[in-house]
Amino acid sequence: MNLKQVIEGTDTRAGRAFDLSIQVLIVLSLVAFSVETLPDLPKSAQIFLRWVETVSVVIFTVEYLLRLIVAKRKLRFATSFFGVIDLLAILPFYLSLGIDLRSVRAFRLLRLFRILKLARYSQAVRRFHRALLIAREELVLFGVVSSILLYLSAVGIYFFEREAQPEAFASVFHSLWWSVATLTTVGYGDVYPVTTGGRCFTFAVLLVGLGVVSVPAGLVASALSKAREQENP
Template structure:
């Protein structure tokens, strides 16, 4: 196995890389992401932020973290061509750079380097928000989140149908409520777009109390929408929950074997693996 392929499997935390040095590296990356999230939270506390000692600790930790994330980012770009789904050469690396996870990785380090080029504190404060993208990187290693992503992709047609019906009901109910309440409360139910806020907080059973019907017909209709909202939002929840349990049962019965030629770990439930020697070999 080439060094580049080993780097790819190590960083991607594949079945081949879930042991030894690669396991320690991925645990270290997750730990750094976790401590970054803690640092972002603590940095908003005035007593901590205004302390010079703590501020210096935050700065040093930021520099070390960004340095590690930068090295990881370029190693991923360099080794991404080992992924069978990505073409070799600069075109494959370019497609990876604009992929979802690569953009997340880039946004995690971009604010630090950009703030070195500007002294505008307003821009710096805005860019600090982008540091939160480092937290999204943890989802790369979270098995449960990967399962949910798989479930959503497998049931996307059913979920799309459910949410389309929810949005359709939201627009219809808000439009009807506007005509029922506009003459009584012209400032709150001033337009259909403004009444959409009432529809959202009613169908989700949040009920902030800032907008509510006052006419008898409006109250009756509002009650119908409230009950209907509970039933509608239960549909996608049930689809995701059943798909999640099905995926867990499927993963428990999944077995892997290692290809004796390329050392790839093969999922026996997927298409049969055929080893094809490459020019690198």
């Protein structure tokens, strides 16, 4: 058994133990991150949480370096999705050591990237990634068409409502918020049309929005079926 089998393999007891240990540590560090936000934490609890964070970062750093060492193409690993996630999982800790404390809170948010490390150990997530690759061209086209629809709906509601509600629909850019909320069928209700033309236009946009929401779900579902077929030819 070599180091690569332990770090990247799942067919050995040592490899499975390594993976499980990292997963437990990821969950533990995320729980510690959440507990840190509680008000009026005792000093002892704060010290313990800092200790948990330090130990977690040390282990994650060793894991990152080991994965880099066993990788055949080190640059490719470093720039890969999981390579970047592994780096972002430890980077906030080291950056906060040499930065003014007022900036530390912003870097702490980067610790949430650790939750993405769990994707490495999930077969379902890997299958979903393959599905996105299968449907990437259709999803890109859907994104372009959706952007055009967002813009057109923002322009339309702007011309219908700008005189009746000059503050809510002051420009096309202001109207984009309404456009997003309506096309995605969320409809927060904070901005809504009051003119007859605006209401008719909104009804049409809502009908289009129902189709817009369902398209990516269908694309991904179809791609997931193809990805599963590739696993079990």
